[in-house]
Amino acid sequence: MGSISLEFEGEKLFVKLIDEKARLTPNHTFVRYPGEDWETKGFSTITWRQYVNGINKVAHWLDEQLGKSENNDTVAYMGPNDVRYAFVWPALNKSYRKCLLPDGRITKAGLSSLLKATDCKVWLYAQDDTSSLEELGIPDSSAKMQPFPSLEWCLSADGTPDYPYEKTWEEAKYEDILIIHTSGTTGMPKPIFTNNGYWACQTTMDIMARRHWPQGTLLETQVGKTIFTTCPPKWGAGISTMVAAPVYWDTVTVLPPPDEFSVSPSVFQKILRLNKIQGMWSAPQTIVALYKDPTTQPLLKSLDNIVYLGASLDQAVGDDLCMHTKLMSYISSTETGVRYILCPRDRKLWYTFEYAPEGSHKFVRQEGTGAAGDGSDDLYELVFVRPEDGKPSLYSSVWWNSMYKDVDTVETRELYAPVQDLGGSTRWEFKSRTDDLLKLNWLAKFNAKHIETMILRHPDVDHVLVGGEGRPVPFVIVQPKDGAGEGKTADELMSEIYDEAVAQANKADVGEIRIPRETVLLAKKEKPFKVSMKGLVVRKEVEKDYGEEIEEAYASLKKATGNKDV
Structure with missing residues (x-):
C-alpha cells in the first residue's frame, strides 16, 4: 500500500495548502486566541486571509533582516506561548528556511548540542522577552541573535505583497521544514528533521476515512471541529494542534492565555464560556485536575471529544469520561510522526490502539516482559515495516524520516498487550517502553x-x-x-x-x-x-x-x- 497516486492528487505542500485556504475560504477562522483583557473583551479571531498576509509580511522581513536563504538555513525561535509560533514556522518555510523549535525546558547543555547538530544560523527571540538568552547561553553560541516583532505587528499586514513559493511537490517533498527534538528524558535531546512528506501524511485523512468507514480513525473525529489545545507550541503536539490541525484537519483551534497552558478550572470555565469548544487536546494531568473539580467535570463530559497524549490517563477518570464523550489517546513519537489510529468499537477501550494496516507494521513478542514472569502475559513491541515498494507513502510519516533511509524496520521500543475489541478484533494497550525494563x-x-x-x-x-x-x-x-x-x-x-x-x-x-x-x-x-x-x-x-x-x-x-x- 505504498502508492497513493491514483487516489490523491490534491495539494500536499504545507505552505501551499495555507495559501489555498486563504484563496478559497479567506474569511473562515484559522485560530482564536486571548488578547489583552480577554476576560472582558473576549477572544480575538484570525482569518485565513489575515494569517497568510502575516506570513508574507514575516517572510519579507526575514529576507530584509537575514538576507536571502540559499541552503535551507536553520533558524530557531523561542518566545512566549502565543500565536507568533504560527507565523514563524510557515514564514521560514516559505522563505526557504527550516525552523528549529527548542522545548521550553531544555537545558543549556542540551540546547548547545542542538544548535551544533542542526547548524543553526539564527536565534529568533521575542522582542518583549529576553529573559532566557543568558540563561541558555545564546550569546556564547555562533548563532546570530535577532529580535522578533510583536504579534500585533504580524497582524498589521493588510496589503502585504505575496511572497511567492515556487517549488513543486516533487522538488520539495524531501525538504526539511521543521526540526523538533526528543524530550531528553533518557539522555541529551536529539534533533528530528521533519520534511514536507512527513507532514503531508495528514492529507490522506479523507481517503482513510472512506477506507475504514464505519469504524473511522481518530483524526477523522477532529475534522471541522473547534478544538481547544493545552499543548504549548514549544513541543510537537503543541505546534501540531496550533498550526497543522487547522491546515490539514480543517479545525478551528482555540488557544489558552500564553501563561496558562496548564489551565486551571477557573480559566477553563471562562474559555468555554467565550468559545464554542467541541474537542480538547491535552496532557493527562490537566484532564485529571479539571475532572476532580466539581465545577469543570460536567464541562469535560459535555465535549464531543477529548484526546489525551504524552502519558497515561488515570484509569478511573477515563472509565467515567468515556461514558459521556469520545475519549481517545493519541500516541506517537517525534521520530515516527503521524500514525493513523482506528477508533475502538467498544468505547470502554478508550486507552487502547489499533493501527491502520496502511502504515505497515507488526507486533513482535518480547520474551520475559510480562508481569507473571512465565511468558503467559509477555508484551509485544510495535515495529514499523517498510512498504513493499520501498518508498515512503502518505499513510505513515516514519519512512519520510531520513534517519531511517537505510533500514527496513523501525523498532519503536513501545510495548503493548493485546486486548479484544467487540467483534473479536485485536486492539493493543500500551504498557511501557523497552527503556523501562531494567535488569x-x-x-x-x-x-x-x-x-x-x-x-x-x-x-x-x-x-x-x-x-x-x-x-x-x-x-x-x-x-x-x-x-x-x-x-x-x-x-x-x-x-x-x-x-x-x-x-x-x-x-x-x-x-x-x-x-x-x-x-x-x-x-x-x-x-x-x-x-x-x-x-x-x-x-x-x-x-x-x-x-x-x-x-x-x-x-x-x-x-x-x-x-x-x-
Missing part, C-alpha cells in the same frame, strides 16, 4: 514503569522514579505533592507511602524481586524532579541529581543486611 545484577528483570504506576496511585505522591539497573534490588525516589507532609515528619510520611504503596507493589511485582525500605528515598524540596513539558520525569537528570543519595541508600542496605554483594 538486576542477578539477571532478574523488572518493569520500572509498572512499579511507578502503582506508587503514583498514592494520594500524596506527585512524581516517582524507579531505577536499579545492575543493582541487587530496585531503588525508588518519591516526590510528594505540595502539602503532603504537613503535620508529619519526613520519616512518617515515607513510612506511610512505603506501607501503602511500595509494599503493595512488592506484592504485585515479579517473583522474588522486593524493594526494601532502605532503598526508598524521599525527594528533597531543594532538589525537585526535573520534568519535561509533557510532565514526564527526566530520568537521567534525576538519577544524576540524586546520585549521592542513591549510593548512601545501598550502603545503608548493605549495613542492615550484612550482605557484602549489595
Whole structure:
C-alpha cells in the first residue's frame, strides 16, 4: 500500500495548502486566541486571509533582516506561548528556511548540542522577552541573535505583497521544514528533521476515512471541529494542534492565555464560556485536575471529544469520561510522526490502539516482559515495516524520516498487550517502553514503569522514579505533592507511602524481586524532579541529581543486611 497516486492528487505542500485556504475560504477562522483583557473583551479571531498576509509580511522581513536563504538555513525561535509560533514556522518555510523549535525546558547543555547538530544560523527571540538568552547561553553560541516583532505587528499586514513559493511537490517533498527534538528524558535531546512528506501524511485523512468507514480513525473525529489545545507550541503536539490541525484537519483551534497552558478550572470555565469548544487536546494531568473539580467535570463530559497524549490517563477518570464523550489517546513519537489510529468499537477501550494496516507494521513478542514472569502475559513491541515498494507513502510519516533511509524496520521500543475489541478484533494497550525494563545484577528483570504506576496511585505522591539497573534490588525516589507532609515528619510520611504503596507493589511485582525500605528515598524540596513539558520525569537528570543519595541508600542496605554483594 505504498502508492497513493491514483487516489490523491490534491495539494500536499504545507505552505501551499495555507495559501489555498486563504484563496478559497479567506474569511473562515484559522485560530482564536486571548488578547489583552480577554476576560472582558473576549477572544480575538484570525482569518485565513489575515494569517497568510502575516506570513508574507514575516517572510519579507526575514529576507530584509537575514538576507536571502540559499541552503535551507536553520533558524530557531523561542518566545512566549502565543500565536507568533504560527507565523514563524510557515514564514521560514516559505522563505526557504527550516525552523528549529527548542522545548521550553531544555537545558543549556542540551540546547548547545542542538544548535551544533542542526547548524543553526539564527536565534529568533521575542522582542518583549529576553529573559532566557543568558540563561541558555545564546550569546556564547555562533548563532546570530535577532529580535522578533510583536504579534500585533504580524497582524498589521493588510496589503502585504505575496511572497511567492515556487517549488513543486516533487522538488520539495524531501525538504526539511521543521526540526523538533526528543524530550531528553533518557539522555541529551536529539534533533528530528521533519520534511514536507512527513507532514503531508495528514492529507490522506479523507481517503482513510472512506477506507475504514464505519469504524473511522481518530483524526477523522477532529475534522471541522473547534478544538481547544493545552499543548504549548514549544513541543510537537503543541505546534501540531496550533498550526497543522487547522491546515490539514480543517479545525478551528482555540488557544489558552500564553501563561496558562496548564489551565486551571477557573480559566477553563471562562474559555468555554467565550468559545464554542467541541474537542480538547491535552496532557493527562490537566484532564485529571479539571475532572476532580466539581465545577469543570460536567464541562469535560459535555465535549464531543477529548484526546489525551504524552502519558497515561488515570484509569478511573477515563472509565467515567468515556461514558459521556469520545475519549481517545493519541500516541506517537517525534521520530515516527503521524500514525493513523482506528477508533475502538467498544468505547470502554478508550486507552487502547489499533493501527491502520496502511502504515505497515507488526507486533513482535518480547520474551520475559510480562508481569507473571512465565511468558503467559509477555508484551509485544510495535515495529514499523517498510512498504513493499520501498518508498515512503502518505499513510505513515516514519519512512519520510531520513534517519531511517537505510533500514527496513523501525523498532519503536513501545510495548503493548493485546486486548479484544467487540467483534473479536485485536486492539493493543500500551504498557511501557523497552527503556523501562531494567535488569538486576542477578539477571532478574523488572518493569520500572509498572512499579511507578502503582506508587503514583498514592494520594500524596506527585512524581516517582524507579531505577536499579545492575543493582541487587530496585531503588525508588518519591516526590510528594505540595502539602503532603504537613503535620508529619519526613520519616512518617515515607513510612506511610512505603506501607501503602511500595509494599503493595512488592506484592504485585515479579517473583522474588522486593524493594526494601532502605532503598526508598524521599525527594528533597531543594532538589525537585526535573520534568519535561509533557510532565514526564527526566530520568537521567534525576538519577544524576540524586546520585549521592542513591549510593548512601545501598550502603545503608548493605549495613542492615550484612550482605557484602549489595
